[in-house]
Amino acid sequence: MSGLRVGGVELRSPVLAASGTFGYGTEVPLCDRPRLGGMVSKGIFLQPRPGTPPPRIVETPSGMLNAIGLQGPGVEALIRDYCPLWAEWDFPVLVNINGESVDEYAELAARLDGVPGVSGLEINISCPNVREGGMFFGKDPAQAAAVTAAVRRSTRLPVWVKLTPAVSDLAEVARACESAGADALCAINTLVGMSFDLGTGRPRLAFGTGGLSGPAIRPIAVHLAHQAAQSVAIPVIGIGGIGGAEDALEFLYAGCQAVQIGTATFIDPNAIGKTMEALEALDWRRLVEGTRAAISSG
């Protein structure tokens, strides 16, 4: 089942758990783990963060808005409490890293370098739910490249960059990250959204805005993942509203080497297992390679 190397990481299957939807890998007992390609842990900062006040989530048509605010214990607690567990696991764990400055990203990368249990880093320059940093770096090609280069210099680990859809030209940001040394790109993070409570006339999320995820964003995600894959030579990992094998196949046909499943895990704790099982039944490798060959020769 292995032999799938994407962006410097040996994956067990092409279906990974997306950051923020699988905790630290200890919280989803019903997931069929042998089918899990790998996981990206909940976004971490150097310091502990309390997160945003509730309400933090709201359901929307075919989707949900979230504003969790990257609640987390900070990198030292992550290294102490979770990395030793991950070192024993038979699938790779990437850490989603966040900072309010380029230096903070670099410091996090340096701190995680060589820590047993960490197979790679996913740079989050696309979180819409923090006041400082986050999406700010992902909106500007020069800033995105600066963060990527700083992380690249600070670690020997594979470096993936998670892109925001909130840009006018994703290809430009994708190429900037590639030039700065990224090993792979993840497309896309959530889209910024808002919803008002009809009873109070106020935003339904305490933070005001939130990140939209779920099936509602899938066509946008497929388009942007395709655009990224067309723009760079490094692998692209597709994310956005994947709920099953057919959705995953769309991203693979769009040129992605792997996919991440997020919101679907909230609904079905074994969404990843079921997706991978169905991909196997479809003989996904042959299907994708055959289609690519047919397209390039046609």
Add this chain to the structure above:
Amino acid sequence: MFELQAPLIARREVASGMWVLSFSAPEVAATARAGQFVNLLLRPGPLLRRPFSVYRATSGVVEVLLKPVGAGTAGLAALALGESVSLLGPLGSGFQLDQAAGSVALVSGGLGVAPMPLAARAAAALGLQVHWVHGARTAAELCSEWEGRRVHWATDDGSIGYHGSVLAAIPEGIGQVVACGPNRMLAALAARFPRAQVAIETYMGCGTGVCLGCAVPRTSGVYDRACKEGPVYQANDIRWDVLPQHLHYGLGA
């Protein structure tokens, strides 16, 4: 934790617009404790699951209490007998009943009665004297089912029982208070019974502890998860001024 395809086997109206749905879910029925909940997924239906306290759990059947307020609850209430939902549970912490307390008041407002039948049976099994204290806006909205012999009702309009807040109907000299209802009611209860066990209400994403959507503000300064550490808390552990008091459920599919 189990995820089962659970067929609806019975439905009954226990108050005006308030229904008990009975699902066949043997593994969950055998393991659910008072104060725990199940997360139900309706297909076709809204994207996310809907959490419900376990109302009763006996002989392979899990019962939940609901009032149709949005697309999710309306869809569940309209299920035909024999149709199935995906039932995930049991989830969350349960009530911690104190045997040494001697007596317990199970205080509920409206739909907050949901976890109380199971709590009453657990309390009785421990030998506690059980007081069933239940309030609603009107007699018609009062749950018509109760447990035990010591029953105290309250209605806002005085149509039955004590005229006024259910909190005023709590008898004196009770060893332990267990409560569930609107967060506004629980906040008021917390001022009088800071050590009461309360089952709170929040928006919830996954129910399994990964999404961090059901954040509960603790007096210790941290947020934790209603679905994992909760939904039962000691009343004075919660920052009631930060916990949303108004939950809007009118959601689209």
